[in-house]
Amino acid sequence: MGILEVTELRRTFGGIIALDSVSLSVTEGETTVIIGANGAGKTTLFNCITGYHMPDDGNVVFEGTDISQTPDYKVARMGIRRTFQEVDVFDELTVAENISLGAFQSNPRELMELLDLMEIHDKLGESLTLFERKRVALALAADGQLLLLDEVFSGLDPAEKPAMLEYLDALAEEKTLMLIEHDIETAFDLADNVVVLSQGRVLGQGTPEEIKEDEEVQEKYLGEMAL
């Protein structure tokens, strides 16, 4: 039994099936990476887990509790935190205020030290660079046990990427991470467990090695994803 069990999750928007009986399991302490093409349903999956969308059918069970119909802010308080693709932080609050708001259980100062934010603690959210925003967003999400991170690397310089990898490694020591990642090298580097989504369905799930060897995934999918 993993920390998060998703079973037969289904979600439609109008006539479009965004998720079609998606099942997956996340083991505590491991890092799970979701890969899949544009429109495969990755962000919808995150939205359903975190309560932004209610699934039409299926269950999301977190630490033994069914949260599939729990509103988002309660899910967050139970320990599932997320970041957004648009790299949301509070623009009109300082870095420190941002992080203090997000920290219920963790120590904001430690979070800021971990993510090298002490230097800029009094900068307003709106004046941050992308990499700084990403770190603040990460700190906002870091308070839970299960962190759902949506494309943490996109838009970063090649030089900033290793630093981000280190932050994720540090977080992964104490937390369970779930990532959406486009870059397949990075995905395989980080992952203990890979889930391949395609058109709302799970195409394959396993360790990076298993996924690389999976003929079906390889053939249908990995080729295009690699680039």
Add this chain to the structure above:
Amino acid sequence: MSSSEATATHEEELDVDLRNLEWTEPIRAAAFVLVGGLVVVPFVISSNYVGYVALLVLMFGIMASGYNIMLGWPNLLVFCPAALAVIGGVVSSLLAIQMGLPFAVTLLIGGLTAAIVGSAVAASAIIIGSTFEIVIATLAFEQIVYYAFTNWDRVGPTGISGMPNPSLGPLVFTSQVEQYVFLLAVLVLVTFIVTAFDRSLLGTLAVATGEDEELLRSIGYNPSRYKLVSVVLGAFVLGIGGALYAHVNGLVTPGAFTLDQTVLLLVIAVLGGLRTIYGPIVGAVLMIGLPEIVRSLGFGDYQPYIIGLTLILVILFLPSGIVGGVKDYFGDFDNGGVSAWAFWK
């Protein structure tokens, strides 16, 4: 280091932070307003006309401060501050005239009634969600309040008159300068409340609500709550302001609290600067004082032109208002974005 208690629940967290609020800030702001207000006293005594304008400035300063709480912090474009104020005024007047209750009691009940109506407005605004629709719905609500009072035989188009002067126990404020000092005291109190709200976790969460509800939900807060608190608090201050207006003037009519007053309050708040402490006061001085100066120079009633032009110019060229603009240039004046509960203090 209040945030570090690993076991703190959400609710305790809030309380801890509110209790840890640095009271020096609100006290300093209140003292600042008090001193500024007292400096004007000699002018108030010197001329009846100046006194009259000063009373208006104070009352609109109070009401605009209340309105600013809902506009500035959670960014809710509620368009019925005049309705909330007139509710406070009517309730307080009726209680005083018909039941003979003391002013302090009627004032409070007036404010509370406005707050209760405000909670209904807030709930509707939360449900409706879209900014534009909130504007229209609250505009319509304000009209309904106007029709209801006009049509109600206790109030009617001619309104209520003959309510007692403001008083506090045995102290009755009859002369202009007495009323000025009393109103100033209320404004000082309101400034204190607004500053405390701004520096509290609650105020910060209200700002966060106005900025990004989705993000706020993702870190475990329910934005509806902070919208509600802001509107109710603002409505309470507006209701108090309306009650003061009624008793100081000795007359309250539904027609005196319509869209015109809402626009006036709006322009005061926007000109001064949304989400600033002193903005509404600066705005009131300018928007009440300036037209009166122009009028006293014999130019006739130019207030609508001044209001209209100010709205257009501020929106086009100075979106953060005067106090907000000063803040942008000089930093730490007013509430420079530093919260008392910030954890490294």
Add this chain to the structure above:
Amino acid sequence: MVLLESLINGLIQGSIFAVFAASFTIIFGVMDIPNMGHAALFAGGAYVFYQLVNLTGLPWIVGLIGAVLAIAVLGAVVEKTLLSRLYGRKESEYVFGVILVTIGLARILERGYAQIWGHAPKYIELGNLQENSVQVSGTSVSHLELVVIAFAVANFAFLYWLINYTDTGLSLQAIVQNRELAIMRGINVDRVFLIAFTLGAAMIAAAGVLNAAMFTLEPTLGFSLLIKAFIIVILGGIGRVMGAMVAGYALGLYEAFAVLYLSSYYIYASEFAVLIAFFLLKAIVLSEGEDSLIAGLKERATSLRQGVAE
């Protein structure tokens, strides 16, 4: 007899409502501009007419054309000099800015009318349309009333043609349906905005003249009409001109018949209450994942209660 009279009154009032709302929705639907100054333009058209015809003594048809041209030019200037500066702002600031700027404009214009022409109600003459009348089943209908209805019909026929059979109309539709795609498909949005605003202003000026001839003319005569325009536009569907027509006539008829039983305060209050209720229900019905109204209402109530009590 009373019913026939009410029907005619309803149609006349409805014609004014419908034209007001249609001109409003062209601006609103295409540009997302809730033009709070629309009522002031409405009164402005009538004042220009009053100046040209009653004071200067020109023939009424010249007055009408003059009024339409003057207000259309005013509209174009406002769009070019004030509103176009706001288009680049992000959405929430745009709505806020547009509402406040147009309110400011309305205050200036209304005070200007009062200063130039005085606060007192004005009566304007439209040829001798007001005096002459025809008998319809024993009810007297003035020529002016017929002109008002005919104007509304012609106005909507023109709009129908414009929207469905001209490039300008296609551009308007395209922007309402998907602004980003309209830009990609090469619609010159700046130009269409200018056209929409000018057109809306021209239409409202003509309606203002007729309204003033029917009733009286005061600087702030349009404000209650403005809120009603919101009701009509919203119930008729934002950006839908024909929806505005149907809703406009419906509201006119409702008022004409309701006045037989209710005082006007209750009528107006009931209209505004319906508007608020409509917003509330719409928000509930449209929020995703809720299929029944009752369930939706319950969920909202729970969320609110939690917001307060937790």
Add this chain to the structure above:
Amino acid sequence: MSDEILSVSDLEVSYGDMTVLRNVDLSVPEGGVVSVVGANGAGKTTLMKAISGVKDPDSGEITFRDENTVGLDPHELIQRGLTYVPERHTVFPEMTVLENLRTAMIPAEGSNSDVLEQVFELFPILDERRQQDAGTMSGGQQQMLAIAQGLVVEPDIILLDEPTLGLAPKIVEDVRDTILEISDNGVTVLLVDEKIQLSKEVAEDLYLMRKSTLQYLGERGEFEAEYERILQETIE
């Protein structure tokens, strides 16, 4: 290489702090089909938007028929003969097919009405459904309509953004045939796609977009092998 109709040099585009395109160079010869492939998020759509005038670049040059077009609006580019068909078969849902096409013709003032008939010849399915609301058609039909919207202005070059996204395999074949036909009629095509399959069949030159930069992989016959090589390299 034949005459160049469109070229991009040293283009840089960003949204706020996020740089989406860096040092992008691209050359499109007249009359051919050039394809850009790359993963979602690599910046392909941004490149299309920059070329078609929807998004202003931060720096760099875009030259269309010897004119620097940076700063021109989409309608000005359409008038010069460059048109863009956005991804996800975007059409005006509440307009009929005919109205959609007439709307698309607005910027090309004075274009002849024969062009409508020519386009209907190319897309018989649209001819049958002239009066149908676009929103009620299937995804494939909407994609055809979107391409037709691009063609009614008689462009010299048409930019197609992922024209096969989300379409069934049978429809993908139709789209491929349409692209070839457009090219046969002398219209240059710049195609953007996530997968290489379509490009293998239609493209004469292939570019690969990876992480905000663009790389030329060669002409048809060369680029397949090059693509495979890079693919293998990345997986390992």
